[in-house]
Amino acid sequence: MTEKAGCWFAEVVDAAQLTPHMVRVTFGGKDIAQYVSNGSPDECVTVFFPRDGEDRPPAMTAIDGVWWFHGIDPIPEGRNYTVRRFDPASGRLVIDFVAHEGGVASAWALSATAGQTILLTRPRRWYNVPETARWQLLVADMTGLPSLGRAVEQLPAGARAHVIVEVLERGDIQTFETAGEVTYDWRVGSGNGDCASVLENAVENFELPDGEGYVWFAGEASTSRAVRKYVRKVLGFPVRQFEIIGYWRVNSEQWLEKYKAYQEEALAVYNGALAAGRTQAEASDEFDAMLERVGL
Ligand SMILES: Cc1cc2nc3c(=O)[nH]c(=O)nc-3n(C[C@H](O)[C@H](O)[C@H](O)COP(=O)(O)OP(=O)(O)OC[C@H]3O[C@@H](n4cnc5c(N)ncnc54)[C@H](O)[C@@H]3O)c2cc1C
CATH class of the missing domain: 3.40.50.80 (Nucleotide-binding domain of ferredoxin-NADP reductase (FNR) module)
Structure with missing residues (x-):
């Protein structure tokens, strides 16, 4: 994929226990060498894992500028991870996975071996320190x-x-x-x-x-x-x-099950707040308050 790519395949070069509950996976290969970092400490990519019986996830394609698994069913499992390090000179990219009970990503990291391939999206970021902060x-x-x-x-x-x-x-x-x-x-x-x-x-x-x-x-x-x-x-x-x-989220399965029943109402609260001229932060507060009222 080219520099303008919306995703990159990455091959495991090394996987090692960094600390008792953290697995460090180093990725390499021709494709990930073209990765474009955003430089932020909280640089986050979505990692997609191979589907059952396959040795790598399917590729994404772009339609009207939107990179996604268009026409692919089922889409592979994806989870958000931080790029701990990317070195354009060597083309190596490092991700540290928490090793916890259950979970596609954690289980994958715990058994990762050289040559396995995953897919990464373009990075996103949030950390943004004002210049005036002391x-x-x-x-x-x-x-x-x-x-x-x-x-x-x-x-x-x-x-x-x-x-x-x-x-x-x-x-x-x-x-x-x-x-x-x-x-x-x-x-x-x-x-x-x-x-x-x-x-x-x-x-x-x-x-x-x-x-x-x-x-x-x-x-x-x-x-x-x-x-x-x-x-x-x-x-x-x-x-x-x-x-x-x-x-x-702790017990995310139960939370999601319950959230489904309130999703529409919560989104209406959020969108209603924005429509009433409140800021995104205020709308998020109202969204959170509504979910808290129903024990979510
Ligand atoms: C912007 C961003 C950056 C992130 N960066 C990293 C990173 O660099 N390293 C990292 O390890 N995680 C990171 N995460 C968190 C990671 O995406 C989640 O922990 C994810 O749910 C793990 O997926 P899974 O398939 O292992 O578990 P899931 O399938 O999502 O969940 C399975 C079960 O495990 C539980 N669970 C999920 N995560 C944990 C956990 N950490 N500890 C204990 N129980 C858990 C859930 O509640 C659920 O019951 C990041 C998340 C975001 C939003």
């Missing part, structure tokens, strides 16, 4: 750790960041090289699908430094909702000063 608060569970690691590594000299990360065990703690001034608060043995997360509490107890700040969060969806509420409603941060994203 400090950053970077918060993640294990799924957000690849983006967080990249954010720390990409800090320019003199940039200040405080990091709060929740990992399953001490061996899952990682170290990063950085030119920035970084303080770390590792929380061991909570969240990550094992038990309740302590991240909301840790963020609430963080003493804000002076000056304008930027908060970035990536982790479980219900925790992200609680943290967003705190940052918006209690700290009163304007939307340009934070990016708080749910990367996954």
Whole structure:
């Protein structure tokens, strides 16, 4: 596929246990060497896996500029992952997969071997620190750790960041090289699908430094909702000063089943808020509040 491609095939070159609950997969091959990175720490691609009985996913095609599996049924399973590293010189791309119970992606990563092929989409991004920010608060569970690691590594000299990360065990703690001034608060043995997360509490107890700040969060969806509420409603941060994203959801199967019954109503609330002139952030708040009322 050419540089203008909307997706790239990537072959496993190496797969190794990075920490007890993280598998690092390195991809290579002619196609992925043409990958176009967006340079952001939270550079996210959707990874598509081979369908049963096939050794690689089908290719996407473009119709009216939209890259998709047009005319392909069933479409392969796809999940969102962060590009931990891409080196255009060697054509190597690295993704760190959390190893958890159940799940197409986790199971694939745990058994990945050289030569296996997956498909990646064009990258997307959200992390966007205003130039006026004097400090950053970077918060993640294990799924957000690849983006967080990249954010720390990409800090320019003199940039200040405080990091709060929740990992399953001490061996899952990682170290990063950085030119920035970084303080770390590792929380061991909570969240990550094992038990309740302590991240909301840790963020609430963080003493804000002076000056304008930027908060970035990536982790479980219900925790992200609680943290967003705190940052918006209690700290009163304007939307340009934070990016708080749910990367996954505990018991997603049950949640999705229940969500189906309320999807139409929730989307009507969201679209109604936009039509009434409210901002996207306000519309999202109303969408979240409606789902919370029904226990979602
Ligand atoms: C922008 C973005 C970037 C992301 N980057 C990364 C990344 O770099 N590395 C990474 O590992 N993940 C990342 N994720 C999260 C990843 O997409 C989800 O964890 C995904 O659900 C995993 O797919 P799966 O097929 O393994 O499990 P699914 O089929 O989605 O789920 C199967 C079961 O596993 C549970 N589950 C899903 N994820 C986890 C988890 N992490 N821990 C415990 N239980 C889980 C679900 O609740 C469900 O019960 C990212 C998500 C987003 C939105």
